[in-house]
Structures are given as structure tokens and as C-alpha cells.
Amino acid sequence: MSIPAEAFFLTPGFNGTLQQQIQQMVADGILRGRFGPGEKMPSSRGLARHLGVSRITVTLAYTELVSGDYLTSRGRSGYFVSDTAPIHPAFTPAERPHGDSVDWERIIGRRFSRHELIAKPQDWQSYPYPFIYGQADATLFDHQNWRQCALRALGKRDFEVLTADFYERDDPMLIEYIIRSILPRRGISARPEEILLTMGAQNALWLSAQILLKPEGLAAVENPCYPGLRAILGQLGVQVRPVDVDSHGASPDAVPEGTEVFFTTPSHQCPTNATMPVDRRTALLERAEREDFVIVEDDYEFEMSFLKPAAPALKSLDREGRVIYVGSFSKSLFPGLRLGYVVASEAFIREARALRAAMLRHAPGHIQRTVAYFLSLGHYDALINRLNQAYKRRRTTMDEAIRLNGLEIAGQGAFGGSSFWMRAPDHIDTDLLAARLRPKGVLIEPGRIFFAPGTAPRNYYRIAYSSIAQTRIPEGIGLIAEAQRQSGHN
Amino acid sequence: MSIPAEAFFLTPGFNGTLQQQIQQMVADGILRGRFGPGEKMPSSRGLARHLGVSRITVTLAYTELVSGDYLTSRGRSGYFVSDTAPIHPAFTPAERPHGDSVDWERIIGRRFSRHELIAKPQDWQSYPYPFIYGQADATLFDHQNWRQCALRALGKRDFEVLTADFYERDDPMLIEYIIRSILPRRGISARPEEILLTMGAQNALWLSAQILLKPEGLAAVENPCYPGLRAILGQLGVQVRPVDVDSHGASPDAVPEGTEVFFTTPSHQCPTNATMPVDRRTALLERAEREDFVIVEDDYEFEMSFLKPAAPALKSLDREGRVIYVGSFSKSLFPGLRLGYVVASEAFIREARALRAAMLRHAPGHIQRTVAYFLSLGHYDALINRLNQAYKRRRTTMDEAIRLNGLEIAGQGAFGGSSFWMRAPDHIDTDLLAARLRPKGVLIEPGRIFFAPGTAPRNYYRIAYSSIAQTRIPEGIGLIAEAQRQSGHN
Numbered sequence: 003m004s005i006p007a008e009a010f011f012l013t014p015g016f017n018g019t020l021q022q023q024i025q026q027m028v029a030d031g032i033l034r035g036r037f038g039p040g041e042k043m044p045s046s047r048g049l050a051r052h053l054g055v056s057r058i059t060v061t062l063a064y065t066e067l068v069s070g071d072y073l074t075s076r077g078r079s080g081y082f083v084s085d086t087a088p089i090h091p092a093f094t095p096a097e098r099p100h101g102d103s104v105d106w107e108r109i110i111g112r113r114f115s116r117h118e119l120i121a122k123p124q125d126w127q128s129y130p131y132p133f134i135y136g137q138a139d140a141t142l143f144d145h146q147n148w149r150q151c152a153l154r155a156l157g158k159r160d161f162e163v164l165t166a167d168f169y170e171r172d173d174p175m176l177i178e179y180i181i182r183s184i185l186p187r188r189g190i191s192a193r194p195e196e197i198l199l200t201m202g203a204q205n206a207l208w209l210s211a212q213i214l215l216k217p218e219g220l221a222a223v224e225n226p227c228y229p230g231l232r233a234i235l236g237q238l239g240v241q242v243r244p245v246d247v248d249s250h251g252a253s254p255d256a257v258p259e260g261t262e263v264f265f266t267t268p269s270h271q272c273p274t275n276a277t278m279p280v281d282r283r284t285a286l287l288e289r290a291e292r293e294d295f296v297i298v299e300d301d302y303e304f305e306m307s308f309l310k311p312a313a314p315a316l317k318s319l320d321r322e323g324r325v326i327y328v329g330s331f332s333k334s335l336f337p338g339l340r341l342g343y344v345v346a347s348e349a350f351i352r353e354a355r356a357l358r359a360a361m362l363r364h365a366p367g368h369i370q371r372t373v374a375y376f377l378s379l380g381h382y383d384a385l386i387n388r389l390n391q392a393y394k395r396r397r398t399t400m401d402e403a404i405r406l407n408g409l410e411i412a413g414q415g416a417f418g419g420s421s422f423w424m425r426a427p428d429h430i431d432t433d434l435l436a437a438r439l440r441p442k443g444v445l446i447e448p449g450r451i452f453f454a455p456g457t458a459p460r461n462y463y464r465i466a467y468s469s470i471a472q473t474r475i476p477e478g479i480g481l482i483a484e485a486q487r488q489s490g491h492n
Numbered sequence: 493m494s495i496p497a498e499a500f501f502l503t504p505g506f507n508g509t510l511q512q513q514i515q516q517m518v519a520d521g522i523l524r525g526r527f528g529p530g531e532k533m534p535s536s537r538g539l540a541r542h543l544g545v546s547r548i549t550v551t552l553a554y555t556e557l558v559s560g561d562y563l564t565s566r567g568r569s570g571y572f573v574s575d576t577a578p579i580h581p582a583f584t585p586a587e588r589p590h591g592d593s594v595d596w597e598r599i600i601g602r603r604f605s606r607h608e609l610i611a612k613p614q615d616w617q618s619y620p621y622p623f624i625y626g627q628a629d630a631t632l633f634d635h636q637n638w639r640q641c642a643l644r645a646l647g648k649r650d651f652e653v654l655t656a657d658f659y660e661r662d663d664p665m666l667i668e669y670i671i672r673s674i675l676p677r678r679g680i681s682a683r684p685e686e687i688l689l690t691m692g693a694q695n696a697l698w699l700s701a702q703i704l705l706k707p708e709g710l711a712a713v714e715n716p717c718y719p720g721l722r723a724i725l726g727q728l729g730v731q732v733r734p735v736d737v738d739s740h741g742a743s744p745d746a747v748p749e750g751t752e753v754f755f756t757t758p759s760h761q762c763p764t765n766a767t768m769p770v771d772r773r774t775a776l777l778e779r780a781e782r783e784d785f786v787i788v789e790d791d792y793e794f795e796m797s798f799l800k801p802a803a804p805a806l807k808s809l810d811r812e813g814r815v816i817y818v819g820s821f822s823k824s825l826f827p828g829l830r831l832g833y834v835v836a837s838e839a840f841i842r843e844a845r846a847l848r849a850a851m852l853r854h855a856p857g858h859i860q861r862t863v864a865y866f867l868s869l870g871h872y873d874a875l876i877n878r879l880n881q882a883y884k885r886r887r888t889t890m891d892e893a894i895r896l897n898g899l900e901i902a903g904q905g906a907f908g909g910s911s912f913w914m915r916a917p918d919h920i921d922t923d924l925l926a927a928r929l930r931p932k933g934v935l936i937e938p939g940r941i942f943f944a945p946g947t948a949p950r951n952y953y954r955i956a957y958s959s960i961a962q963t964r965i966p967e968g969i970g971l972i973a974e975a976q977r978q979s980g981h982n
Contacts, residue, residue, distance in 0.1 A: 029870020070874030380519025383578030384560030
């Protein structure tokens, strides 16, 4: 039997080449049993005419399908569905084979879904004024060199790095580059045994909390703080005490007695952007030593220091090994990479390594090696330079627009950063403000989720300049100001 | 000041192009402060001559360095280190800034490092007879098409998929392909809300255990079973009861009373390769319903069914939603991908999604989309076909060599698979056997680690044919037989 050319249609908007689309259509038809072994394919000339593509495109697609054993070529007779072509086994799943008569409420041993995550619209790119935080900006990212490094890491020489199960290990090349070229910028030196790669800073915080805290253990967190940290601690079922921050970050005196672990962002407090001065850092380390607690330092954004050099990490002052340092490539490269690292004493890293091995093994080898190449060729530093130049311009524009519109900055970061922490008049609920701004194309982040439950003022919000075009900033800020004024009259 | 060409040396064995190596040397020298702003680079002609490369190579490297703002070009005067070149801040870390005076033994809340992992030599590729399990074989993998799919997923159109923080979500395209083209082969139908992507099957098992079991909860596992599962349950501190397996897998009657979760590999028991027959499956589901326990089905290798079609998954018989199904791309693609999935009732997936979001967010977007393309173009099925043909040949050779040498097969899988479960004479300790074989270039997996502690016979081992060349098999098996005979005389 012959398969007619009319069995095939091109789909507009298909993401890929014409050749890929033809391959996909044929393979799909064979896998699903629409085309059976021995059936004759349309001639390449006939299919090309029907689809309106060049004949070589069809021929190349057919050649690929032959190498995948979907088709066989019988010389001048043409192409046929191969007798040994892959097919899907013919189990027909029942309409709804499993109902759901299990009492999950009873069976689920632990609940994890009760914690709130920051809600960001998936389609934020389609908003004209996206003051959202922490997503990559396509106009700034060095896409071309990233592709080249990724391609190199896909090469035959790196086959082992790409495919192997490393178990508890990491790519030694990336570890070496982190030690040689990232950590020194934070004043940190480390041996390979003192570093573990993680699936982003989130995973590093999670591992730290799991290892350091028993259920009912006492954790102190900054207030306000990163909501992802509160989700982790909430899931763990530990006691969480807030430490209020001021314009110099958290005060060491405010850490509650009996604290076992204090989670802090000393160099750029999240979300207020405050930098903890040296005297507080020293006092914090002294108090930790005296009361024998551990400090987890989340240093999530140190590269974005374009106004003055970032203060060295708290970890660089740590003489005892009491600080667990968390770094991330999410802000400097992109968050979808899911790559971060933790630097700490070997005894701690040993536990973190064993826990990571049991929960997920390791970050994909290809990702690790791509970052190593990107670092080794100097692309990383060039990118940071470019980001900082753009952020500096955007920040100046933000600052001017904010002042022009009479909005109040609650925290902005003397070093740089990528966001402003804002305070609306007391009567404004910024959850409502955000909802009101969204239909106008403006995305802001309401501040409530950063605060300890029960303590949350409703009138704070965060606006970032990491994803918004500079030219859009004045109008976007104007719209925020206008919405605030209107909130005043309702 | 001029930087002399003699400051640069090519490193033999550098993984990358000459152009990349030149870029890396220059960028590195600038970042480390060896070359300062305003210094003049060697002429492209001079550097090319010194390094023995073509001038265009140097020029291309310089051009890249200009676009990264490492160098500036001053027309005919040549190239200079840019005034705004990236440099590393000059914090000099103290020699050993942190000692380690913290009492980690006291501070660490939970220990994770006490569980044994399968130890595989990192350099297994250099052994002539690697009967190791579960690593990708470079001679079989479709490297070229994988690269093409990865490259496509690195394209501008997929920028969002590559870079974005998905929070708790997955790539809808991959989820769709799993639903449409993977699950039907196992007789399973599912809605997108019933699937969650995980960092390999390991991560899926980990999530399942975390959600279903409280500390001191009762888990039943097959004996022998996958050691990675025992590590998870050991870390969780739950009670673990072994269920002995025979040539038909686990017996439903042997599941202990009071079991809350039973972890099983019904279609291809790990490591014995036994397939659980339908009457046992039905009885197991009935017992689970009667006693209200949950079954986690690890279906880790179903694609490797070249002798007869794989039995449909246990999940396909599940009318109640009582089975949590775990699948993986580690065996069909490669383990370094770290991609698997779990299919279960929405109430369970909701918890797993929230837990995954807090612990790591999601698998890297680029990995997800690459697999989606590899599936959509039919490369996946072509690869499975090729693997199965090779495995079939290798298995026949294994079978013949094993019989010829008088070795005893303890379990081999009627469907196919990728390994034999072997039994040495009672007096042989296969840990010692493996150690004795290693210097001869033979890698086998001692069986002890698969058994519940205390119950472990010492004379079992696993030999896989997923990574060994067919031509090496007879000699490798001969060496194992010889070592067994020699063990008899010591």
C-alpha cells in the first residue's frame, strides 16, 4: 500500500526546520501505527510538491528516517516503512484506568503544599512594564557564547561528563573554576572537599536546613526575608523566629537566644538591599561563637555591585568554620540553569553530599560543564560587566522616576543590586495595588510574602530593574504612582 | 607597556579549539591582573607566529575578546587591554581563613553519610571488561541527534524555556510527550496534573518516601532491592522490612502486616530481573486495598524488552489510584541527564510538586526541552530499537559464555533487560571476587549491597551487558570463571 502525500500537512509556527517537521510527521505516524511496515512512502518529489518545500529537504528527512530505522530505501523503488521500525506497543489504556478512591488526606504522611510561593505570571514577557525580579533578560544575556559553550560540552570528548552518573561527585573542572575565579571575589578560599554543587541556592538552603535542624529545632530568619527560605523551614516543621532588619540589615543582638541556625543575607539583604556593616558582622560571628550557633549566609547577588565594590562575604571573616556560604548562578546567568553551590567545613559538606546523592544524585553533567567553559573563556566576567553597565543605567532612571513621582524608597542597596524595596502609604494594600496594576501592563511584587506571618505590613512592595527595558521605566513608575494615588481615594 | 607574545603558551591536550584556548589565556591574564588596562597586546601576526597557529585564529580570538570588553581595538595601532575590562576584585583570602573549630558532631541535626552507595570506578571506560550496570555506551548512543536537539533547545525561540525559573511547573511539551508516547506503552493514561518531572528515578523515590512516610513509619522493600532506595529510607529514619523475592518477584503474602508503603519493581525486579506474574499483581493490589497501603512502582527499565514485550505496568491495573508510578530516562537515554517522572493521583502530585519546588524548584529547562525534541522527532524510539538489537546480541553471547564456563545464573529476565543476576558457589565472597577481578580489567558488581543488612548472602553478583562490547564478553566471562575457580582453592 502507498501512503499518499496528502497524508502530510505542515503546521504553521512549528519550532524547528522544515526537515525536522517532516521527520517528526513520518516518525509519529509510524510510532502510532498509522503507517505500517512495508507501506510505501510518497516519492520525495511528490511530497516536496505537496508541501511546497524543496526536494532536497524531503530527501534529507527521509535519509534521517532511514538511519533511525523508520524507513528503508529500496533503490529506485523508493522509500518504505521499515519492517523493524520502532512502534509503540499496543496496550490500550482504559478510559480512566485509575479513579481516585484512596483517602490521601489520611495516607499522606507529611504535607508540603501549605506554603506560599511567589506568584509570577508565566507570560511576564508580554507585559510592557515587568518590574519583576530574578528572570533572565534576553536583551542582555550572552546567548551566542552560551550556545557555543553548551555545544562544546556536547562534544565527543565530553561524552562521559554529559552522560555518566557521577553519584555523589561534581564536575572537577567547574569546582576548580569556582575556587579559582569566583570565591576569591568574595574573599573566600576553599578546598574542593569544602564545596558542593546544588540545584540553585534554593537547594543549598534546603540541604543546609535539613542537615542542621531537627524537627522542633530553632531557626532564626531575617524579617522580611526570602520567601523560599520560609517555605523550606515551614515544610521541615522547625520553629522559626523572625529577626527584624533595619537599614543596616539584621542586628546581632536581635537574634533570639537558643537559636541553632541563623539564615542571613548580610551583603545585600533580601528584599531590603541593606548591607550589614563590618561591626555588626564581627559582633554576629562573636555571638555565634559564644552561643555556638551556625550561620547560613545566602550571598545571592554579589556580582551586581556596580556602584561600589561588594563587601567581602561574611564567610571571609569566619575563622572557625561556623559560616555556611551559599552562592548561585541564577542571577548572574539565569535561574532556569538551577545551579548553585555551598561552601562549608568538610564535615558539613560530607553530610550534604550524602543527602544530595540520595535525593537527586547531582546536577546534570552537561549543565556543569557548560558553566565551566563559560567561566574559562572569560564570557562570564564579560557578561557580568555588561549586566552591571545596563543595571547602572536602569537604576539611575528608576531613581529619577521614583523621585519625580514622589514614591518612597524603603531600601535600595548602596552597592547596586537589581531592585528597589518600596513603601507605599500605610493605607495601601500592595496585593491590591499589584492586582490593579496588572491590567495596565505593570508587574510589581507585593511585599507581604517576605514577612513573617502575622507581622506583615501590607504596604511594602519590590520593583526590580533586571528585566525591564530602560526606556519603559519612567512610564511604568508613573503608572505605579498613579495607581497609588487612586488607591488613596477609594 | 606591551605584552610580549612569549607570555602565551599553548597547552597540549586542551579540550577546545585553538581560538578558544587563546581567548581563555588572554581573558584569564586580564581577570587575574597580570595584564592591566591600556597594555598593548602582541600583534596578531606576532602571536600567531609564536604559537604556530594561523593569523586568522588569533584575529578571531581578539575579535571575541573585544566583544567581551576585554580588549579594545585602536585601528592600526593594534589591540589593547580595555579600560573597562572585567577584573576580579582584589580581596586576598587569608591562607586558611577558616579553621574548623566547630563541633560538627554535636551541631549536625541529622546524619546522612552513613549509608552505602554502589561504588563504581570513575574510570570504568578504561577497563576492557566493564560488566557494570546503567552507564551510557558511547558506541550505541545517538550522540549526533542528541546534539541537534540540544542545539535546537538552545535557540532564541526557546530562550524562555532555557532561562526561566518555572517555580513548581514543568515543560508542558515534555509532559505532553510523556503522556502521548511513553505512558501508553505501559498501559497508563494520565492527565498533566498527575505527572511530575523529577531529577531521575532516585529523586522520584525520594519524594515519594518523604511524602508517604512519617519517621518510624513502616516501609516494605524487596529483598534484594535497589540500594539507592535503602539509602533514602535509611536517611528518613523509617522502619524498613524486607520482602524476599523468588523467581516471580515479591509475593504479596510476604508483605508484612502494618506496611504503609511497599516499594516494588514488578516488571523487572532489581536486581534479579524477575517479572511478577499477573495473579500476584492482582493479589498485591487487592491486599493493598484491603489493608490500605500504597505501592510505589519503580519501572526503571521497561524499554529494554527485546525477547518479549514488557508486561504492562502494575499501574495499568490500578483502579483506585493506589499505585505511584516511577519512570526514568536514565536507562533509555543516559543517567547524567538526571530526568525521571512520577505518575500518581493529583492529591499526591500536589504535595510532590510543592516539596520539589522548595527543595530544588525544577529540572533545568534546557534538559526538559531537549528530551521533548528528541522524543518528538522519533530519535528516542529509534535509539531504543538500536539499544535493544545490540542488547539482544550481547545477551546471547553472555548466555553462551556463561553456560560454556559453567557459571550459575540466578535471574535473567524473560523479557530482556540489561544484566544477569549471578550466584557464585556458597563459599565465595563476591566483594573479594570483584577486588580480585579488577586488576585483570574485569568489573562486576558484588551483590551484598542489594540485600537487607544482616540477611546478605555473600555469593551473589550482577553482571550487565549495557556497557561492554560484544566481542569482549567471552573472554571477560572466562576471567570471572577462572577467578571463581581460584577462589575455590584458597
